[in-house]
Amino acid sequence: MPINYYITLALCLFAIGVVGVLTRRNAIIVFMCVELMLNSVNLLLVAFSKMHHIAKGAAATAGTDGQLFVFFIMVVAAAEVSVGLAIIVMMYRNVHSININFLNRLKH
Amino acid sequence: MNITQLLFWVLTVIAIGSALMIVTSKNPVYSVLGLIVTFFAISGHYILMNAQFLAIVNIIVYAGAIMVLFLFVIMLMNLSKATETLKNKWLQIVGAIAGSCLFLVLIAALKNTEVKQNLVEMGTGDIGLVKSLGRELFTTFVIPFEISSVLFLSAMIGSVVIGKKE
Numbered sequence: 001m002p003i004n005y006y007i008t009l010a011l012c013l014f015a016i017g018v019v020g021v022l023t024r025r026n027a028i029i030v031f032m033c034v035e036l037m038l039n040s041v042n043l044l045l046v047a048f049s050k051m052h053h054i055a056k057g058a059a060a061t062a063g064t065d066g067q068l069f070v071f072f073i074m075v076v077a078a079a080e081v082s083v084g085l086a087i088i089v090m091m092y093r094n095v096h097s098i099n100i101n102f103l104n105r106l107k108h
Numbered sequence: 109m110n111i112t113q114l115l116f117w118v119l120t121v122i123a124i125g126s127a128l129m130i131v132t133s134k135n136p137v138y139s140v141l142g143l144i145v146t147f148f149a150i151s152g153h154y155i156l157m158n159a160q161f162l163a164i165v166n167i168i169v170y171a172g173a174i175m176v177l178f179l180f181v182i183m184l185m186n187l188s189k190a191t192e193t194l195k196n197k198w199l200q201i202v203g204a205i206a207g208s209c210l211f212l213v214l215i216a217a218l219k220n221t222e223v224k225q226n227l228v229e230m231g232t233g234d235i236g237l238v239k240s241l242g243r244e245l246f247t248t249f250v251i252p253f254e255i256s257s258v259l260f261l262s263a264m265i266g267s268v269v270i271g272k273k274e
Contacts, residue, residue, distance in 0.1 A: 001116060003226045007218055009120050009153075013127055013146075015211035020131040022203030028136055028182060032143050035174070036127055042166075043150050047228050050157045050236075054229040064235050064244045070162055071245070074169050075256045079263035081174050085181050086267035092185050093273075 006047035013040035027088050027098040031081075038077050042070045112230050115156055123149035136182050140175060147171040157228065159236030 013036060020033030049066025056062035088098060095102045122145065129142035147170045154163035234240055245253060 001113070001228045001230055003223060003228050004218060005116070005120075006228060008215065009123070011211055011214050011218075012124050015207050015214075016124070016127045016131055018210055019204055019207030022206055023200045024131065026136060028178065029130070029139050032130060032139055032178065035170075036130065036143065036146065039147065039150055039166075039170070042162075043153055046154060046157055046159050046162060046236075050159070050229045050233065051223075051226050053233050053235050054227060061235065061240065061244060064240060067159055067162055067236055067241060068245055068249055071165065071241070072249075072252060072256060074165060076259065078169055078174060079259050081177060082263050082267045083270065085177055086270040089181060089185070090270055098185070 003047060003051050006044060010040040010044040010047075013037070013043070025099050025101055027091065027100050030100060031084055031088070035077065035081070038073065042073055045070050045073075112156060115152070119149045119152045119156070122146075123153075137179070140178050140182065143178075144171050144175050147175070154236075156230060157236065158231050158233055161236060161238045161241050 017033040017037035017040065020036070021030050024030055024033070045066050049063040051063075052066065053059070053063035091103070092098050126142040126145035126149065130139045130146070133139050133142065147166060151163040151166045151171075154160070154166060
């Protein structure tokens with residue numbers, strides 16, 4: 001498979017995530033779209049690592065760094081989701097809604 | 109078209125279709141289900157590229173743990189019937205146009221690159237196996253690995269502190 005198919009797929013998923021963040025007002029769905037964007041970048045990193053591996057003449061460890069980077073992104077995303085959902089629960093407890101239009105108190 | 113290309117296109121269609129379902133569905137539970145299907149499709153892509161460790165970690169961490177957390181929060185707050193009020197039609201149209209403009213610009217930037225015909229290794233190569241990744245993780249990347257455990261501890265404490273009732 002040429003790399004541009006994978007780049008196009010990851011761009012599609014990333015653009016769908018951007019559209020979701022910009023159009024939806026539900027905080028949980030916005031959060032899920034951020035997760036989708038993270039995953040599209042992960043897919044692209046793995047594809048580039050496999051491309052690098054074959055471009056280096058299939059050397060033993062060429063391209064391992066990219067896959068470990070994906071692993072660390074997953075670790076950070078798991079930590080981020082736990083804190084983010086706690087913040088959303090806190091917001092729901094205060095304003096009884098998860099519409100992000102209510103989050104404009106900094107403006108006033 | 110051999111079997112690898114066929115699987116690639118099938119997984120691509122599943123991933124993009126369920127990603128569209130996340131954005132368009134009214135009910136947040138359907139959005140979560142769409143995201144789970146997207147994660148499984150991305151794991152399928154990892155398996156096609158012989159990145160088996162990441163495929164399994166993706167299913168366990170994302171589709172297993174994180175999505176259960178999302179479903180748990182949605183059902184805890186009884187949001188499955190919640191409709192989005194204050195709908196601004198113009199905001200949605202402008203958001204869709206902005207997203208497609210970003211997509212078009214990035215595709216146009218891809219058109220002039222030189223790497224775009226480089227091949228991705230499918231189904232062979234053992235850098236994605238647990239053996240080689242684990243050796244690299246516990247020798248070269250051992251300090252970031254330990255720091256990430258501290259990150260997990262602080263995230264755990266942080267979510268407990270934030271979620272605590274006053």
